[in-house]
Amino acid sequence: MRSKFELLFIGITVTITLIFFITIGSMFLVPSPEGFINALFSQQMIFAIGLTLSTALVSATIVILCCIPLAYTLSRFDFPLKRFFKIILDLPMAFPEIVIGIALLLFLGNYGIGSILEFYGIQLVFNSTGIIIAQFFVALPYATKSLYSTFNYIDTRYEFVSRSLGYSQTDTFFNITLPLSKEGLFATIIITLSRCIGTFAAVLFVGGGILMKTETLAVSMYLHLSTGDIDMSITAGILLVIISFITIAVMEKYTNDNRNQMI
Amino acid sequence: MYLEIKNLSVDLGEFKLKNINLSINKGEYLVLIGPTGSGKSVLLETIIGFYNQKEGSIKLNGEEITTLLPEDRNIGIVYQDHVLFPNMNVYDNIAYGLKNKNIPSEEIDLKIKEISSIMKIEHILNRSIETISGGESQRIALARALIVEPEIILMDEPFSALDVSTQETLTNLIKEIGNKFNTTFIHVTHNFNDIWNLASKVGVMENGIIHQINTVSEVFSKPTNNFVADFVGIQNVFEGIIEDSSTSCAKVKISKNLYLYSSDEDICSKIHPNEKVTVAIRPENIIFSNESFESSARNRIKGKVIETKKSGPIVQVHCQVDDVILKGILTRNSFESLDIQKGKDIFLIFKSLNVNIIDTYTTFKS
Ligand SMILES: Nc1ncnc2c1ncn2[C@@H]1O[C@H](COP(=O)(O)OP(=O)(O)OP(=O)(O)O)[C@@H](O)[C@H]1O
Ligand SMILES: [Mg+2]
Numbered sequence: 001m002r003s004k005f006e007l008l009f010i011g012i013t014v015t016i017t018l019i020f021f022i023t024i025g026s027m028f029l030v031p032s033p034e035g036f037i038n039a040l041f042s043q044q045m046i047f048a049i050g051l052t053l054s055t056a057l058v059s060a061t062i063v064i065l066c067c068i069p070l071a072y073t074l075s076r077f078d079f080p081l082k083r084f085f086k087i088i089l090d091l092p093m094a095f096p097e098i099v100i101g102i103a104l105l106l107f108l109g110n111y112g113i114g115s116i117l118e119f120y121g122i123q124l125v126f127n128s129t130g131i132i133i134a135q136f137f138v139a140l141p142y143a144t145k146s147l148y149s150t151f152n153y154i155d156t157r158y159e160f161v162s163r164s165l166g167y168s169q170t171d172t173f174f175n176i177t178l179p180l181s182k183e184g185l186f187a188t189i190i191i192t193l194s195r196c197i198g199t200f201a202a203v204l205f206v207g208g209g210i211l212m213k214t215e216t217l218a219v220s221m222y223l224h225l226s227t228g229d230i231d232m233s234i235t236a237g238i239l240l241v242i243i244s245f246i247t248i249a250v251m252e253k254y255t256n257d258n259r260n261q262m263i
Numbered sequence: 264m265y266l267e268i269k270n271l272s273v274d275l276g277e278f279k280l281k282n283i284n285l286s287i288n289k290g291e292y293l294v295l296i297g298p299t300g301s302g303k304s305v306l307l308e309t310i311i312g313f314y315n316q317k318e319g320s321i322k323l324n325g326e327e328i329t330t331l332l333p334e335d336r337n338i339g340i341v342y343q344d345h346v347l348f349p350n351m352n353v354y355d356n357i358a359y360g361l362k363n364k365n366i367p368s369e370e371i372d373l374k375i376k377e378i379s380s381i382m383k384i385e386h387i388l389n390r391s392i393e394t395i396s397g398g399e400s401q402r403i404a405l406a407r408a409l410i411v412e413p414e415i416i417l418m419d420e421p422f423s424a425l426d427v428s429t430q431e432t433l434t435n436l437i438k439e440i441g442n443k444f445n446t447t448f449i450h451v452t453h454n455f456n457d458i459w460n461l462a463s464k465v466g467v468m469e470n471g472i473i474h475q476i477n478t479v480s481e482v483f484s485k486p487t488n489n490f491v492a493d494f495v496g497i498q499n500v501f502e503g504i505i506e507d508s509s510t511s512c513a514k515v516k517i518s519k520n521l522y523l524y525s526s527d528e529d530i531c532s533k534i535h536p537n538e539k540v541t542v543a544i545r546p547e548n549i550i551f552s553n554e555s556f557e558s559s560a561r562n563r564i565k566g567k568v569i570e571t572k573k574s575g576p577i578v579q580v581h582c583q584v585d586d587v588i589l590k591g592i593l594t595r596n597s598f599e600s601l602d603i604q605k606g607k608d609i610f611l612i613f614k615s616l617n618v619n620i621i622d623t624y625t626t627f628k629s
Contacts, residue, residue, distance in 0.1 A: 157346045163333040164311055164340045165360030165411055179350040 028238060031231045039235035044212060044220070048236060052216040055128055056196035059135035063143045063192045064185075070140075071147035072173070076156070092141045100137050101205030108133065108206070126208035131216060134202035139195035143188050150184025151177070183254075190251040194244055217243075264322075265289040265447055266310075266415055271319030273309050280305055280471045283319070287464060290445040293476075294458050297468030298494070303451040306468070307417045310449070311338045324414050339408030343420040345400035347392045353403055354388040360411035378406045381443075382436065398429035402436070409440065415447040423453065434460045438529070455495075459543060459619040467491045480541035499544040499589050505536050512561075512615060515542055518586035524561040525618035540620050548617035549591035551580065551601055552610045561615040564589070568607045571598075578603075582611060 002010075031039065039045055073079075074086055092100055106112055108124045117124060124130055154177060162172040178185070200218040207214030209223060217236045224233035264286040271283040280302050287293050295303050308314055310321060312333035320329045328336050347356050354375065361371045379385045382402040387395065395403065401421060408416055422430040438461065440446055450457060458465055458479055465483075466476035467490075475487045484500040486492035503515040506522060510532040513525045523542055525531065534540065555563050566582030566589060573579075578598040582589050589611055593603075603609065 155346060157342055158348060160308065160311070160313055160333070161340060161342075161346055161407075162348075162359070163313075164336075164338060164413075165407070166334050166337070166363055168332075168334055171363065176348060176350070180348075 024241060027234055027241070030234045031238075035231035036235055036238070039231045040239075042232070044215070045232065045235060045239075047212055048215050048217050048220040049239065051128065051131070051214075052197055052218075055131045055135060055216065056193060059132040059139065060189065060192045060196045062132070063136055063139045063196070064189060067140060067143040067147050067188065067192075070144045072151055072177070074144070074148050075151035089141055089144055092137065093145070096201065097138055097199065098201040098205070101134060101202035104130075104134060104137060104202065105205045125206055126210065127214060128207070130206040130208070131203050131214055134206040135196040135199045138199045138202050139192045142195050143192045146188040146191050147181070147184060150181045150188070153184070154180050186254055187251055190247050194247050197243055198240065265291070265324055266449075267322040268310070269320050269322075271309065271321065272317045273305065273314050274317050275305065275314065278302065278305065278471060280309065283473055285466060285473060285476050287447060287449070289324075289447055290441070291447055291463045292441065292461050293449045293464045293466060294462035295449060295451045295466045295468060296453070296455075296458070296494070299453075300470075301468040302471045303468055304419050305471075307340070307419055307449065307451060311340055311417060312336050337411070337414050339411065339413035339416040341401070341404045341408050341416065341418045341421050343423050345397075345404045345424075347395070347400055347403055347407075349392050352389060352391050353384070353395065356392070356403055357388075357406045357410055360407060364411075374410055378410050381440070382406045397425050398433065401425065401429075401433060405433075405436075405440075409444070409446070412444075415449065418448065418450045420451055420453065422457065430454075430456075435529070437461065455545075467494055469494070478541075479543075483543060484541075496546075499546065499549075500541060501543075501587055502539065502541050505534055505538045505540060507536060508534055513620065515540060515618075515620070517542070521564070521585040521587065523618050524615040525620050526561070526615035527618075527620055530620045534620070543619045544589070544613060544617060546579070546590050546592045548613050549589065550612045551591060551593060551597070551603065552612055553601060555610045556612075558612065559614070560612045562611075562613045562618065564611045566609060566611055568603055568605055568609055571603060571605065580609075582609060584611070 070089070074082070074089075105125060108114055108117075108130070110118075114123075114125065124133060158176050158180065159169075159172050162176045163169065167175060198218060199216075200222065203214075203216055204219050204222065207216070207219065209215070209219050211223065215223065217240050221233050221236040221240070224230075224236070265288050267286040268283055271280065273280040278300075283306065285293070295306070297303055305314065309316060312328075312331065316329065320327060322328065323336070323338070347353075348359065351359065357375055357378065358371050361374065366374075375388070376385070379388060382405060384399060384402050384406065387399060387403075392400075405421075422433060425433065434457070437448070441448065448461075450461065452458070462479050464476065465479050467474045467482065467486075469490055475482050475491045480500055480502065482491065483495050483498045484502075486495060501517045501523075503517040503523070505513055506516045507514040508531055511526055511528050513527075513531045513534060515523045515525060517523055523544075525542060550560070555565070564584050566584040568580060569583045569588070570581040571578055572581075573595070576595050578593050578595060580591050580593060580598070580603060582591070591611065593601075601609070
């Protein structure tokens with residue numbers, strides 16, 4: 001016999017999840033199949049898919065490479081002002097993405113270091129480099145946080161034992177710490193990829209939202225919505241949902257398969 | 264001195280190790296005890312090099328190691344929960360410390376064969392870590408530490424996660440290793456049996472300091488302050504001379520008319536008449552009786568009650584026996600039903616198994 005408490009909580013969970021499902025699912029019903037196919041194979045959509053995936057791959061790679069030392073440092077080492085550093089790194093998660101977008105635009109554009117960079121022929125805004133930078137800034141805090149808890153979860157005594165057996169800190173990191181964090185690292189990669197793919201406001205500002213130039217899927221959805229091209233807009237949205245679904249499904253499967261193998 | 268720590272201080276913010284001094288000889292076995300949070304683990308991890316010390320020096324085997332990184336100190340560590348690397352099988356766990364030393368794999372193979380036969384783990388070398396029992400894990404952890412021939416092995420509550428019979432087996436195994444390789448150990452524990460069974464020296468810690476560090480008999484019979492006295496509890500510790508010994512039993516003369524029988528097989532076979540030893544009897548192992556009844560207990564002694572102390576449901580009874588005072592504890596109920604009073608004659612009965620001959624580690628090695 002289930003208690004009233006249990007029934008109530010299951011009821012709340014099912015209702016809220018259904019609301020989510022119906023809301024997202026209804027998007028799939030909007031375009032006609034014909035309109036969807038046309039939009040999907042339009043030059044513009046293929047460009048947006050390509051740009052989204054390629055920039056996200058590049059920025060996610062950089063994010064992962066950076067967040068490994070960041071997360072490990074925060075988890076293991078003590079240094080002056082450490083708490084302050086932690087807050088700075090967490091902060092971007094608390095405020096809207098648009099703030100990062102505008103801050104980056106100001107800093108990298110002509111108000112900031114843009115004119116100096118231009119002198120050397122470097123441009124960091126309104127192109128795909130700008131998109132990558134924006135994705136990097138948005139995703140890094142999430143990646144660092146995720147990997148930080150992974151490293152925290154690994155008993156430092158594994159590392160102590162390894163070092164007591166004559167291995168340097170570097171060797172210990174690669175022989176013990178990284179292999180023991182592989183599950184968390186994988187989850188971090190997935191989180192990072194989906195953050196990078198889904199970044200919108202920051203990418204819109206720093207990339208400039210130029211059709212067929214800095215038009216990622218999220219930006220495309222917005223641009224077409226504002227010009228009334230519902231089919232294009234919704235198709236981009238559906239693609240984003242599908243990509244996210246695949247990444248999360250992969251993560252679920254992988255982490256469940258591995259849970260029993262890890263201590 | 265083999266390991267010599269002088270004026271060592273460590274500052275971890277909330278917690279500090281203060282002015283630690285300790286020295287042990289090669290082949291000695293130091294057991295560290297103290298209440299939880301007293302800094303025993305921090306001390307071990309400082310010796311091995313994981314905490315930066317504020318002051319003081321550590322010398323090991325003639326070499327100043329104070330500023331060396333942990334990987335350059337050649338000190339082994341074994342933890343309570345074994346911390347075997349889950350990403351490697353048993354064999355690779357044990358081989359880990361050899362693989363960075365340019366040793367040909369045939370030689371590694373040989374060394375692993377040798378150590379795993381001592382540890383009796385040959386049959387599980389290819390198993391993965393999740394399938395290993397607690398006792399096996401601890402054997403593997405010991406093998407992993409021993410195989411690199413460290414200068415000293417530090418053990419942080421190595422037995423506390425194991426059942427009693429496994430603890431006994433491992434205790435014997437550690438004695439065997441100590442005997443064979445003349446290994447030096449520092450062993451942190453909450454179990455006084457580890458002191459009786461293994462220690463040649465014992466250190467008592469509290470709140471970041473070592474109150475007393477000395478031979479077992481010294482610490483238990485002459486605690487230097489109230490904390491140590493309270494912490495080690497009332498104990499019966501006496502010096503004596505072996506009157507007679509066989510492989511399974513020893514007769515120890517404590518005073519003119521007081522002889523105690525001990526049947527600690529491990530030690531009895533290694534001691535000889537006229538040797539000086541220290542014996543300990545835990546108060547709770549003494550049974551009181553108004554008559555000298557026949558039982559399997561070898562020690563039946565008549566004494567006179569000189570003091571009784573009530574604390575809660577427990578009563579401490581001190582009895583004068585010949586020249587020494589034996590202390591026992593009773594429940595309130597049995598205290599009353601035996602009608603124990605000051606000045607009354609009473610029999611103290613205890614098994615020869617419960618008469619521990621201590622200082623064993625050095626005794627049986629020499
Ligand atoms: N890295 C650290 N930084 C700050 N304080 C620490 C650190 N490690 C341990 N401590 C503190 O130092 C004190 C001593 O801890 P320690 O683990 O050495 O105690 P212990 O004697 O081993 O206790 P137990 O018998 O429970 O194992 C504790 O108060 C603990 O919280
Ligand atoms: Mg401890």
